[in-house]
Amino acid sequence: xxxxxxxxxxxVVLCSVCLVSAALVLLSSFDFGDMAWFAPDPSAxxxxxxxxxxxxxREKATSSSDLVRAxxxxxxxxxxxxxxxxxxxxxxxxxxxxxxxxxxxxxxxxKARAAIRRAAKLGDRPSNRTGHGTSEAAYRNxxxxxxxxxxxxxxxxxxxxxxxxxxxxxxxxxKDIYTMEGRFIHEMEHGPSxxxxxxxxxxxxxxxxxxxxxxxxxxxxxxLTYDVTPLQQFVADYVRAVSAKYPxxxxxxxxxxxxxxxxxxxxxxxLGDPHLYNNSIRALCNANxxxxxxxxxxxxxxxxxxxxxxxxxxxxxxxxxxxxxPILAFFAGGLHGPIRPLLLGYWKxxxxxxxxxxxxxxxxxxxxxxxxxxxxxxxxxxxxxxxPRIVEAIYAECVPVIISEHxxxxxSDVLNWDEFSIKVEVSGIPRLKEILKAVPEDKYRRLRQxxxxxxxxxxxxxxxxxxxxxxxxxxxxxxxxxxxxxx
Numbered sequence: 001x002x003x004x005x006x007x008x009x010x011x012v013v014l015c016s017v018c019l020v021s022a023a024l025v026l027l028s029s030f031d032f033g034d035m036a037w038f039a040p041d042p043s044a045x046x047x048x049x050x051x052x053x054x055x056x057x058r059e060k061a062t063s064s065s066d067l068v069r070a071x072x073x074x075x076x077x078x079x080x081x082x083x084x085x086x087x088x089x090x091x092x093x094x095x096x097x098x099x100x101x102x103x104x105x106x107x108x109x110x111k112a113r114a115a116i117r118r119a120a121k122l123g124d125r126p127s128n129r130t131g132h133g134t135s136e137a138a139y140r141n142x143x144x145x146x147x148x149x150x151x152x153x154x155x156x157x158x159x160x161x162x163x164x165x166x167x168x169x170x171x172x173x174x175k176d177i178y179t180m181e182g183r184f185i186h187e188m189e190h191g192p193s194x195x196x197x198x199x200x201x202x203x204x205x206x207x208x209x210x211x212x213x214x215x216x217x218x219x220x221x222x223x224l225t226y227d228v229t230p231l232q233q234f235v236a237d238y239v240r241a242v243s244a245k246y247p248x249x250x251x252x253x254x255x256x257x258x259x260x261x262x263x264x265x266x267x268x269x270x271l272g273d274p275h276l277y278n279n280s281i282r283a284l285c286n287a288n289x290x291x292x293x294x295x296x297x298x299x300x301x302x303x304x305x306x307x308x309x310x311x312x313x314x315x316x317x318x319x320x321x322x323x324x325x326p327i328l329a330f331f332a333g334g335l336h337g338p339i340r341p342l343l344l345g346y347w348k349x350x351x352x353x354x355x356x357x358x359x360x361x362x363x364x365x366x367x368x369x370x371x372x373x374x375x376x377x378x379x380x381x382x383x384x385x386x387x388p389r390i391v392e393a394i395y396a397e398c399v400p401v402i403i404s405e406h407x408x409x410x411x412s413d414v415l416n417w418d419e420f421s422i423k424v425e426v427s428g429i430p431r432l433k434e435i436l437k438a439v440p441e442d443k444y445r446r447l448r449q450x451x452x453x454x455x456x457x458x459x460x461x462x463x464x465x466x467x468x469x470x471x472x473x474x475x476x477x478x479x480x481x482x483x484x485x486x487x
Contacts, residue, residue: 158208159208163238167219171215172184179460180460180469181263239272257281259281260473267284286386288408304458327373328355334359394454399444400421419447
């Protein structure tokens with residue numbers, strides 16, 4: 001009896017399983033996307049067995065869960081698509097904006113070039129002069145210079161990198177023989193000439209690397225080793241830092257970047273990065289064409305020696321032209337470099353009243369007083385090509401006699417040095433007196449007029465003034481930048 005009962009129960013269970021399986025097969029054959037069509041009548045649910053009602057409710061719950069999951073997946077997929085699309089749109093907008101800014105910059109430079117070309121076609125006729133109080137002969141083309149200068153004032157923007165710390169970066173010597181280096185850095189970062197500085201790097205025409213080679217020598221160089229490797233390593237690290245953080249260096253390989261250095265080792269420090277040496281604008285006092293200085297892209301800085309940061313009061317107001325200058329030529333300076341030994345060896349201690357040449361000036365004589373009493377001031381190169389005597393002679397309106405080899409003179413793409421200086425070959429040192437005495441008086445007067453005209457271009461003012469040394473250096477950089485096309 002128990003056996004028959006167990007068999008009956010097993011049959012019932014087996015039938016139930018078969019019914020459930022059949023129901024699942026039937027349910028799986030329907031499209032659950034249309035739940036309204038499949039939904040059973042509530043009254044039918046009431047009259048059906050509990051197991052059937054449970055199955056229906058379970059399938060309904062399962063189907064609803066699937067729908068929720070499907071909807072969530074679709075929503076997530078849609079959200080990812082929107083985010084991806086948004087990112088693509090944002091990137092496209094940025095690229096478009098960047099290209100628009102670059103086109104705007106290049107368009108401004110193209111307009112500046114066109115204005116300068118128009119000025120060149122007009123020439124430097126008297127009817128075109130604008131009355132800035134300058135002597136036309138001292139300039140290669142005064143009108144072109146003035147047009148270019150005005151274009152610079154209107155358009156030129158420089159971005160100064162903020163990277164680096166004092167005292168090697170954002171600082172420099174503002175007195176003594178390397179004055180030009182520090183004063184340019186300070187004026188660019190803190191002076192009223194910040195009108196040329198932009199805080200938006202995308203709007204800049206040029207990018208300034210504000211490190212000081214003089215400070216590198218002071219803080220990184222090991223005395224008496226003559227090892228410039230620490231300087232080159234610092235430069236390499238600095239360029240690597242700004243090129244990793246910003247896109248501008250890599251965009252042109254540094255062609256629109258510039259550095260300023262008045263220390264003799266400026267060119268050696270720039271070798272720390274090949275692109276800086278070969279591509280960038282290097283503004284250097286040591287402008288030696290035989291040692292890699294390229295006047296097509298590099299800028300020659302005037303070497304200005306301001307002992308206490310100011311021009312000597314004796315040189316502020318040179319004697320007027322009618323006051324006689326009894327000494328033909330004067331020099332006093334140390335015995336170093338390849339040229340000075342020749343000059344001192346031939347003319348020192350000769351007792352010639354016309355040609356006063358000293359190695360060490362006697363205590364009873366004053367250096368600047370002798371300059372002011374001399375018609376010509378001898379300016380031989382020392383260890384390097386540049387000499388601060390050239391600028392001192394200009395201040396004193398004592399015609400500079402430049403005795404140098406391979407020296408690219410400051411601002412020579414604008415100024416006509418033949419109109420306010422005399423150049424003598426090293427081989428002409430024994431004939432110096434003869435050469436200078438042969439200068440006609442009317443030419444000497446023209447040379448004096450030229451000195452008076454260009455003097456303001458070699459003065460460092462605080463704050464900087466139009467057409468002074470700071471602005472002339474900036475204008476030289478501007479001229480080089482005009483030849484760089486980012487496109």
